[in-house]
Amino acid sequence: MAKATHSLTRSFAAHAILAAYTVIALFPVVVIIINSFKSRKAIFRSPLSLPDRDSFSLIGYETVLAQGDFFLYFQNSLIVTVVSLFFVLLFGAMAAFALSEYRFRGNTLMGLYLALGIMIPIRLGTVAILKLMVASGLVNTLTALILVYTAQGLPLAIFILSEFMRQLSADLKDAGRIDGLSEYRIFLRLVLPLVRPAMATVAVFTMIPIWNDLWFPLILAPAEETKTITLGAQVFIGQFVTNWNAVLSALSLAILPVLVLYVIFSRQLIRGITAGAVK
Amino acid sequence: MGSLVLENIRKSFGQVEVLKGIDLEVSDGEFVIFVGPSGCGKSTLLRVIAGLEDATAGAISIDGDAVGHLPPSKRGIAMVFQTYALYPHLSVRNNMALGMKQAGQPADQIAERVAAASKMLSLEEYLERYPAELSGGQRQRVAIGRAVVRNPQLFLFDEPLSNLDAALRVNTRLEIARLHRELGATMIYVTHDQVEAMTLADKIVVLNNGVVEQIGSPMELYNSPANMFVAGFIGSPQMNFIAAERIGRSDAKTVGIRPEHISVDRESGTWAGNVLHAEHLGADTILYMETEAAGLLTVRLFGEHKFNAGDRLYATPDEARIFGFDDAGRSISG
Ligand SMILES: Nc1ncnc2c1ncn2[C@@H]1O[C@H](COP(=O)(O)OP(=O)(O)O)[C@@H](O)[C@H]1O
Numbered sequence: 001m002a003k004a005t006h007s008l009t010r011s012f013a014a015h016a017i018l019a020a021y022t023v024i025a026l027f028p029v030v031v032i033i034i035n036s037f038k039s040r041k042a043i044f045r046s047p048l049s050l051p052d053r054d055s056f057s058l059i060g061y062e063t064v065l066a067q068g069d070f071f072l073y074f075q076n077s078l079i080v081t082v083v084s085l086f087f088v089l090l091f092g093a094m095a096a097f098a099l100s101e102y103r104f105r106g107n108t109l110m111g112l113y114l115a116l117g118i119m120i121p122i123r124l125g126t127v128a129i130l131k132l133m134v135a136s137g138l139v140n141t142l143t144a145l146i147l148v149y150t151a152q153g154l155p156l157a158i159f160i161l162s163e164f165m166r167q168l169s170a171d172l173k174d175a176g177r178i179d180g181l182s183e184y185r186i187f188l189r190l191v192l193p194l195v196r197p198a199m200a201t202v203a204v205f206t207m208i209p210i211w212n213d214l215w216f217p218l219i220l221a222p223a224e225e226t227k228t229i230t231l232g233a234q235v236f237i238g239q240f241v242t243n244w245n246a247v248l249s250a251l252s253l254a255i256l257p258v259l260v261l262y263v264i265f266s267r268q269l270i271r272g273i274t275a276g277a278v279k
Numbered sequence: 280m281g282s283l284v285l286e287n288i289r290k291s292f293g294q295v296e297v298l299k300g301i302d303l304e305v306s307d308g309e310f311v312i313f314v315g316p317s318g319c320g321k322s323t324l325l326r327v328i329a330g331l332e333d334a335t336a337g338a339i340s341i342d343g344d345a346v347g348h349l350p351p352s353k354r355g356i357a358m359v360f361q362t363y364a365l366y367p368h369l370s371v372r373n374n375m376a377l378g379m380k381q382a383g384q385p386a387d388q389i390a391e392r393v394a395a396a397s398k399m400l401s402l403e404e405y406l407e408r409y410p411a412e413l414s415g416g417q418r419q420r421v422a423i424g425r426a427v428v429r430n431p432q433l434f435l436f437d438e439p440l441s442n443l444d445a446a447l448r449v450n451t452r453l454e455i456a457r458l459h460r461e462l463g464a465t466m467i468y469v470t471h472d473q474v475e476a477m478t479l480a481d482k483i484v485v486l487n488n489g490v491v492e493q494i495g496s497p498m499e500l501y502n503s504p505a506n507m508f509v510a511g512f513i514g515s516p517q518m519n520f521i522a523a524e525r526i527g528r529s530d531a532k533t534v535g536i537r538p539e540h541i542s543v544d545r546e547s548g549t550w551a552g553n554v555l556h557a558e559h560l561g562a563d564t565i566l567y568m569e570t571e572a573a574g575l576l577t578v579r580l581f582g583e584h585k586f587n588a589g590d591r592l593y594a595t596p597d598e599a600r601i602f603g604f605d606d607a608g609r610s611i612s613g
């Protein structure tokens with residue numbers, strides 16, 4: 001009996017900790033969302049109360065949507081995130097495959113070199129990157145952001161994916177070689193489907209910092225037509241007056257796409273885990 | 280149509296030389312088994328033949344053509360792996376068909392071959408299933424079926440039975456033997472299990488530490504082992520080795536006698552000793568004896584015997600079946 005009680009306490013404690021963490025993590029998001037539906041006065045009077053008939057207002061959303069550029073910012077963010085994500089996953093998986101599958105001189109060294117970026121923040125190189133972009137005429141283009149984010153995401157992607165790929169059965173790939181599959185087909189048809197859960201993990205870890213980033217859009221692409229949503233939302237934050245309704249509404253809207261992507265990837269993740277690998 | 284010649288095959292991984300000059304000739308239709316302890320290079324040799332590894336030196340020809348430069352799919356071989364290595368996202372049918380599809384064969388021919396192979400291996404019911412929905416034995420049959428469909432000149436098996444349980448292992452062994460008779464193809468089979476080697480092979484290649492110790496038929500290896508390694512590796516329980524001087528022989532450094540070539544008696548015999556342990560297996564009785572003259576001996580008696588631990592017995596070797604080995608462990612033919 002003692003044991004059962006013990007494990008009950010333990011599981012209760014675990015759940016309590018997880019629940020507390022969930023509340024803490026969700027709190028700011030919930031505050032943003034509920035306040036985005038309130039009038040300016042109500043936001044300041046009682047920031048934690050839900051919108052009621054008096055305080056309910058869509059003024060923030062109206063402001064945001066009336067600002068014609070907002071859809072453009074949205075589109076920019078989406079393009080930058082999705083394209084960078086695609087390149088990170090593609091190049092990351094390719095590099096990881098080469099590192100895990102082939103024996104060549106300097107393999108380990110190359111792996112370490114490629115993983116170095118995990119420890120060194122890419123922002124340290126901002127000045128050099130900016131000079132590079134100016135020299136190549138890429139300032140104020142989405143391409144500049146995509147290049148930088150691809151570079152930023154690759155180290156972690158390569159690190160995680162090559163670990164996963166090392167664990168795949170070598171016999172499976174050899175069976176493919178005997179059946180006449182080219183190395184590309186082995187990579188695309190055998191290896192990629194089997195590391196899908198790892199790809200989903202990498203996708204989530206890569207996508208969120210890109211979507212949320214303010215630094216590089218501000219420095220590399222601040223022009224009106226290349227602004228991302230996080231940068232676009234800054235127009236409502238003034239030095240003297242801040243349009244809180246609009247800021248909160250813009251942020252609430254910005255959560256949506258990333259949430260959709262997250263749901264897609266996490267489903268892949270769960271499917272990958274439950275499908276069970278076949279040995 | 281499926282002969283194989285290896286000439287002085289060498290393979291190193293970095294500084295480590297794993298294969299140290301292997302010469303071998305396999306004639307068409309032969310069932311050849313590579314046997315040896317774990318880590319001796321059997322799989323590496325098989326992978327070199329398959330083209331999955333490049334030999335560091337040496338020449339390989341299949342059916343008279345040098346194939347050293349060809350990729351695995353162009354060598355006319357098929358391989359069955361220890362871990363089955365089925366494609367998890369393809370049905371059994373597509374697992375078997377993939378190789379032919381990849382080679383661009385016409386669909387009706389593929390369907391025909393898949394049907395024939397699945398009939399041969401009783402896999403018809405499972406064609407639409409996925410590997411995850413099959414048992415271990417079924418998966419290995421699918422893997423064998425996938426090899427059969429390719430219609431190779433040369434089959435390569437790498438320890439195909441070692442992930443199966445004992446009963447299934449015997450069944451699948453019989454199935455592979457039947458397959459060899461029906462297809463008449465050349466087969467090379469790797470195992471560390473000498474029983475598998477003895478039961479299946481036309482010809483056994485005993486490997487140790489990257490060199491060939493001996494090549495011969497199962498009975499040649501049993502009756503005239505080339506050296507102590509082969510003598511000890513082939514046969515179960517293992518051959519008894521006795522330092523020659525202990526038993527007063529000067530014509531060899533070591534003498535060997537198989538457990539089944541020793542008889543025992545309660546009254547008289549060559550070596551007196553006590554039984555340490557007796558194993559009663561029904562068909563056999565295995566005795567472990569500590570003798571004064573010859574040290575620890577394993578004795579295998581046929582049928583049931585009422586000997587037990589602690590009994591005092593006399594062991595007598597069959598003189599005609601005693602092997603002598605010289606200083607280097609080589610067999611002294613006598
Ligand atoms: N890819 C490899 N890299 C380095 N060493 C290897 C590689 N493959 C095999 N070896 C080494 O070669 C030796 C023989 O391996 P293997 O042919 O698999 O032995 P076996 O199949 O007889 O058990 C082992 O010592 C193993 O560590």
Ligand SMILES: [Mg+2]
Pocket residue numbers: 321322323438
């Ligand atoms: Mg092996």
